[in-house]
Amino acid sequence: NAGVTQTPKFRVLKTGQSMTLLCAQDMNHEYMYWYRQDPGMGLRLIHYSVGEGTTAKGEVPDGYNVSRLKKQNFLLGLESAAPSQTSVYFCASSYHMDESTGELFFGEGSRLTVL
Amino acid sequence: AQKITQTQPGMFVQEKEAVTLDCTYDTSDPSYGLFWYKQPSSGEMIFLIYQGSYDQQNATEGRYSLNFQKARKSANLVISASQLGDSAMYFCAMRSFTNAGGTSYGKLTFGQGTILTVHP
Numbered sequence: 001n002a003g004v005t006q007t008p009k010f011r012v013l014k015t016g017q018s019m020t021l022l023c024a025q026d027m028n029h030e031y032m033y034w035y036r037q038d039p040g041m042g043l044r045l046i047h048y049s050v051g052e053g054t055t056a057k058g059e060v061p062d063g064y065n066v067s068r069l070k071k072q073n074f075l076l077g078l079e080s081a082a083p084s085q086t087s088v089y090f091c092a093s094s095y096h097m098d099e100s101t102g103e104l105f106f107g108e109g110s111r112l113t114v115l
Numbered sequence: 116a117q118k119i120t121q122t123q124p125g126m127f128v129q130e131k132e133a134v135t136l137d138c139t140y141d142t143s144d145p146s147y148g149l150f151w152y153k154q155p156s157s158g159e160m161i162f163l164i165y166q167g168s169y170d171q172q173n174a175t176e177g178r179y180s181l182n183f184q185k186a187r188k189s190a191n192l193v194i195s196a197s198q199l200g201d202s203a204m205y206f207c208a209m210r211s212f213t214n215a216g217g218t219s220y221g222k223l224t225f226g227q228g229t230i231l232t233v234h235p
Contacts, residue, residue: 031221033222033223035225040124040227041227042119042121042206042225042226042227042228043206043208043225044225045222045223045224048222050221058222059224088158090160092160096221102148102210102221102223103150103162103165104150104160104162104223105162106159106160108158108159109158109159
């Protein structure tokens with residue numbers, strides 16, 4: 001009954017360090033997403049994937065890379081962290097995105113602080 | 116480009132009263148979907164309600180209803196009989212599609228959010 005799981009939940013980085021956020025879902029969903037949430041700006045889409053081996057850029061992709069080597073996992077990488085990347089990151093997944101609801105299921109969020 | 120606007124940064128309501136949270140959208144897609152999510156102080160995102168652009172009736176889910184006015188491009192959330200547990204951030208979101216290389220990519224675009232506070 002795990003749903004969408006994000007690791008780590010909290011992380012503090014120094015400017016220039018790299019890290020990877022892992023998102024895992026056990027619902028056999030095709031679509032996976034990475035969003036960032038900042039005060040007053042809602043959730044903004046970083047990257048997303050419509051299936052294993054495919055990724056696409058969202059609204060704010062700069063400074064991030066992603067990979068979807070396995071259907072159940074979606075990794076978000078920061079190669080050289082910057083203070084502007086201090087945020088709460090949410091992973092989400094959905095079975096499909098068509099004429100049905102396409103409801104997103106969210107992870108609990110990962111709070112990243114870049115000093 | 117798709118855009119979602121929530122013009123109310125914060126709203127206050129008395130317990131047991133009804134409250135309306137505003138959401139307007141802009142899209143050129145003939146088919147789209149509108150969602151509302153709740154984010155309590157604990158941080159998780161909770162799906163509340165969905166409205167498809169071709170749905171003839173306004174969506175309802177328990178105490179939540181979506182006042183969908185297609186011509187005005189608005190999708191307001193109405194919460195009836197507010198409870199203290201309704202205090203949270205509320206996000207409106209719209210599903211849109213991008214076609215690239217013959218593949219349709221769907222995604223949700225979120226508004227800025229409205230903080231609702233329910234007073235006893």
